[in-house]
Amino acid sequence: NLKTQISRSGGPRARDQQLVWNRESLEWINTMEDKVRDSFTLFYLGIEDGDWATLYYVRHCEVCRGACACIECHGEGQLGEGCGACGNVRPHCPQCQSPCRCPSCHGSPDQEMGACNVCGEVSLSPF
Numbered sequence: 001n002l003k004t005q006i007s008r009s010g011g012p013r014a015r016d017q018q019l020v021w022n023r024e025s026l027e028w029i030n031t032m033e034d035k036v037r038d039s040f041t042l043f044y045l046g047i048e049d050g051d052w053a054t055l056y057y058v059r060h061c062e063v064c065r066g067a068c069a070c071i072e073c074h075g076e077g078q079l080g081e082g083c084g085a086c087g088n089v090r091p092h093c094p095q096c097q098s099p100c101r102c103p104s105c106h107g108s109p110d111q112e113m114g115a116c117n118v119c120g121e122v123s124l125s126p127f
Helices: 002-008 024-030
Strands: 017-021 053-057
Touching: 002 017
Parallel strands: none
Antiparallel strands: 017 053
């Protein structure tokens, strides 16, 4: 596909590329999901001599699943003073009423769970 060829020619990685087509009859391409749009060939898309596309380079972040919100916290913020890079402060967990102890059990696994599969905290037996 086109993005792969651009990458092989020394351009940015395919997942870091965003193509926007210029001709009105090609506008339907811009509305498609990236995964589908990126698999088409130029012939299939009906690209004609003289058509052009704008290539945007947007560094893809696996955590943010797109353009990276912040290289340190990925937009989630950090507790206390906040993220040193973007300044976002992570809010307290509503269930823990403080910094979150575990995103799964919040520090209190239930009796049926036994031990939390995320943090390993063991439930206290009622006996």
